Amino acid sequence: MSGAMGSHQSAAMKSDVWLTPPHIIDALGPFDLDPCSPIGRPWDTAAKHYTAEDDGLSFEWEGRVWMNPPYGAQAATWLERLAKHGDGIALVFARTETRMFFDWVWPHAAALLFIEGRLHFHHPDGTRAKANSGAPSVLIAYGEQAARKLLGSSIAGARVRLGGNA
Structure with a gap:
């Protein structure tokens, strides 16, 4: 399935499922819910997970x-x-000029962390991908509690405080 839960597409890779590096979850957690978790993940990202089989958008x-x-x-x-929902953190590519950013990030997010360098995602078996993600990534916080956690994290990058959902 193209665009599988928790997936990132790369023409150079054989899979489109790319897991969040565990150090990101460790720095920002704990989380109550991951609504788009990959199936058969090697580590938990939250207390509760929905996968593509569950359709996390329907809950x-x-x-x-x-x-x-x-x-x-x-x-x-x-x-x-x-x-x-107003309480959580998302990881996406930092494509700040896109319609998605203008509709759902700039007016609603409380904080952003533009990650320094390019992430190395992990394969479904937990091994670190040899190649980096190929694009810069950003963490987006919605809600004041998530913004505080993001801005105070040990993750290297540029932090931006915004006015939305704070």
């Missing part, structure tokens, strides 16, 4: 959400849902 979301959404056109739908 109510509670608590602090971690989200590494499917990239591509679907990402905007997931960010819209997180913006409306």
Whole structure:
């Protein structure tokens, strides 16, 4: 399935499922829910997980959400849902000029962390990908508690405080 939960697409790779590096989760957690978790993950990202088999968009979301959404056109739908939920952190490519950013990040996010360098995602078996993600990444916080956690984290990068959902 192209655009699988927690996936990132790369023409050079054989899989489109790319897991969040565990140090990101460790620095920002704990989380109550990951609504777009990969199937068969080697580590937990939250206390509760929905996978592509569950369709996390069809459930109510509670608590602090971690989200590494499917990239591509679907990402905007997931960010819209997180913006409306108002409590959580998402990881996406830093494509700040896109419609998705203008609709669901700039007016709604409380804080951003533009990650220094390029992330190395992990394969479904947990091994670190040899190649980096190929694009810069940003962490997006919705809600004041998530913004404080993001801005105070040990993750290297440029931090930006915004006015949305704070």
